Amino acid sequence: MKRRILAYFVRIMAAAIAATTILMTLLTYSMFEKRIIEDLSVDARVLEALLKAGDVQSILNELDDALRVTIVDRQGVVTYDNRVDAAGMDNHLDRPEIAEAMKNGEGRDVRDSRTVDSSTFYYAMRLESGGVLRVAKEAASIWSIYMRALPLILLMTVLMIALNVAVSHVLTDRLVEPIRRLADDMDGVHSAASYPELQPFVRTIRSQHEEILRNANMRVEFTANVSHELKTPLTSISGYAELIESGMAAGEQARHFAGQINKSASRLLTLINDIIRLSQMDSPDAEIECEIVEPGQIAETVIEQLRMSAEKMNVTLKADVRPCMISADRRMMEELIYNLCDNAIRYNVRGGSVRVEVRPVKDKVLLIVQDTGIGISKENQERVFERFYRVDKSRSKATGGTGLGLAIVKHIAAKHGAQIALQSEPGSGTTITVSFDRAGR
Numbered sequence: 001m002k003r004r005i006l007a008y009f010v011r012i013m014a015a016a017i018a019a020t021t022i023l024m025t026l027l028t029y030s031m032f033e034k035r036i037i038e039d040l041s042v043d044a045r046v047l048e049a050l051l052k053a054g055d056v057q058s059i060l061n062e063l064d065d066a067l068r069v070t071i072v073d074r075q076g077v078v079t080y081d082n083r084v085d086a087a088g089m090d091n092h093l094d095r096p097e098i099a100e101a102m103k104n105g106e107g108r109d110v111r112d113s114r115t116v117d118s119s120t121f122y123y124a125m126r127l128e129s130g131g132v133l134r135v136a137k138e139a140a141s142i143w144s145i146y147m148r149a150l151p152l153i154l155l156m157t158v159l160m161i162a163l164n165v166a167v168s169h170v171l172t173d174r175l176v177e178p179i180r181r182l183a184d185d186m187d188g189v190h191s192a193a194s195y196p197e198l199q200p201f202v203r204t205i206r207s208q209h210e211e212i213l214r215n216a217n218m219r220v221e222f223t224a225n226v227s228h229e230l231k232t233p234l235t236s237i238s239g240y241a242e243l244i245e246s247g248m249a250a251g252e253q254a255r256h257f258a259g260q261i262n263k264s265a266s267r268l269l270t271l272i273n274d275i276i277r278l279s280q281m282d283s284p285d286a287e288i289e290c291e292i293v294e295p296g297q298i299a300e301t302v303i304e305q306l307r308m309s310a311e312k313m314n315v316t317l318k319a320d321v322r323p324c325m326i327s328a329d330r331r332m333m334e335e336l337i338y339n340l341c342d343n344a345i346r347y348n349v350r351g352g353s354v355r356v357e358v359r360p361v362k363d364k365v366l367l368i369v370q371d372t373g374i375g376i377s378k379e380n381q382e383r384v385f386e387r388f389y390r391v392d393k394s395r396s397k398a399t400g401g402t403g404l405g406l407a408i409v410k411h412i413a414a415k416h417g418a419q420i421a422l423q424s425e426p427g428s429g430t431t432i433t434v435s436f437d438r439a440g441r
Contacts, residue, residue: 005175009168010161017157033121036139037108040123043067044135048127067137072098074130092132097124101132218387230271233264240264274404277335288329288415292439295333295367296321296358302337303356310345316353317341324360325439328416336412337367339405340432344371347430365438370431376424384422385410409434 047069071080076093078086092098100107101124109122124134240257243249249257296319303317310317337356344354352372359366376384387407413420413434424430 005168005172009164013161013164014157017153017160021153032139033110036121036137037123040108040121040135040137041106041125044123044125044133047135048125048133051133067135070134070136071127072132072134074102079131092134095122095124095134097122097134098132100124101126101134230268233268233271236264237261237268271404274408277408288332290327290329292325293328293330293333294323294325295328295337295365295436296323298330298333299337299356299358299367302334302341305338306341306345309342310354313345313348314350314352315345315348317345318353318355319357320355321358322360324358324365326365326416326436327439328436332412332415336409336434337369339409340367340369340434343405344369344373344430347371348373352429360438363438365436367434367436368431370429372429375426375428376422376430377426381422381424385420 069080069082070078070092072078072092076091076098078089078092080086081089093102095109097107097109100109105126107122107124110119111122112119118138120136120138122134122136124132127133240249240261244254244257299321300319303319307317341354341356348354348371354372355368355370357366357368357370359368385406387404410420416436418437419435421433421435422430423433
């Protein structure tokens with residue numbers, strides 16, 4: 001990270017120096033060119049005045065060698081040049097500055113020499129006779145000015161880059177220090193970011209760290225619970241099978257032990273199926289196949305499936321459903337309603353009832369499962385949706401519960417964006433409400 005920041009700083013600084021150098025060179029040369037043209041303009045006007053007042057030839061002979069003077073008549077024929085024999089010169093009507101002066105009264109042009117060291121600046125003005133007086137001067141070109149300044153530019157560039165690297169080191173150290181402290185001690189108070197801009201990042205990292213730890217603890221706890229839950233029926237199966245194998249149980253007793261083995265095996269199979277289902281839903285790649293379903297119809301189907309189990313527990317099942325639609329995975333909806341109703345039957349009392357209601361409320365669809373069972377205390381209500389958590393462990397095992405039913409309900413609700421609400425009082429029963437978005441809202 002530090003290397004990247006340093007590299008970015010160096011690139012930015014180099015680009016800034018290059019851009020500034022080019023801009024300043026162009027600006028300086030533009031001012032330089034403007035100044036030379038202005039000087040030539042003054043020279044031309046002074047010459048025009050002197051030519052009017054005195055001997056033309058003597059004045060022209062005394063001109064400074066640095067200044068080239070050319071006089072052209074209105075046909076473009078050169079009548080005088082202080083550098084070259086006028087008789088051998090070409091017609092000058094095609095010269096840009098001459099043509100411009102003929103048309104507008106004055107003209108100017110800059111032409112580079114055959115080398116890059118100098119440029120020739122021309123200024124021409126129209127005379128009263130109709131001819132043109134042109135003055136010219138050679139001066140350094142923009143390239144030569146830049147080359148002369150290049151050593152100083154390179155020196156300044158090296159110094160600026162060195163200073164930039166030093167400052168960047170300090171700034172990047174200060175920038176990454178809070179992150180380094182956070183990495184060394186994720187839970188420490190002193191690891192908070194020194195910069196307000198980094199505080200959301202630090203909060204996110206810390207939140208993710210806590211989430212990872214929480215998930216890790218949950219996995220450890222889940223593994224321990226799975227081992228314990230699997231061990232109980234396996235121990236029972238092994239014990240009864242050993243008694244039968246040794247001949248210690250025969251006849252009616254052997255049939256009783258075989259029934260216990262079958263009961264434990266069924267519980268074991270149910271437990272394994274629930275664990276596999278939870279693992280499938282935990283997978284980030286798990287997909288749901290949503291379609292428009294009517295939860296009321298699914299609830300009525302589930303109630304018929306559980307009718308026999310309810311009769312064994314002497315529990316009455318009731319349904320009050322209204323037509324309404326939601327977008328959901330049909331199989332998952334069956335699992336959710338089945339687990340809620342099954343749980344309500346298992347933790348009910350003899351002669352109790354379970355009421356399933358499905359009704360639309362504005363843009364929501366409410367699935368309500370209400371029982372008259374043993375109820376849940378306040379301290380247990382927050383944990384009933386945890387895996388393997390049982391309010392009454394002895395009752396759950398006696399009725400064949402795995403402790404995973406409500407955990408599966410929670411997962412399915414989360415995958416459908418539904419909210420779960422629980423109301424319960426010990427001895428007064430429990431009401432669980434699952435709120436879904438209404439389809440086509």
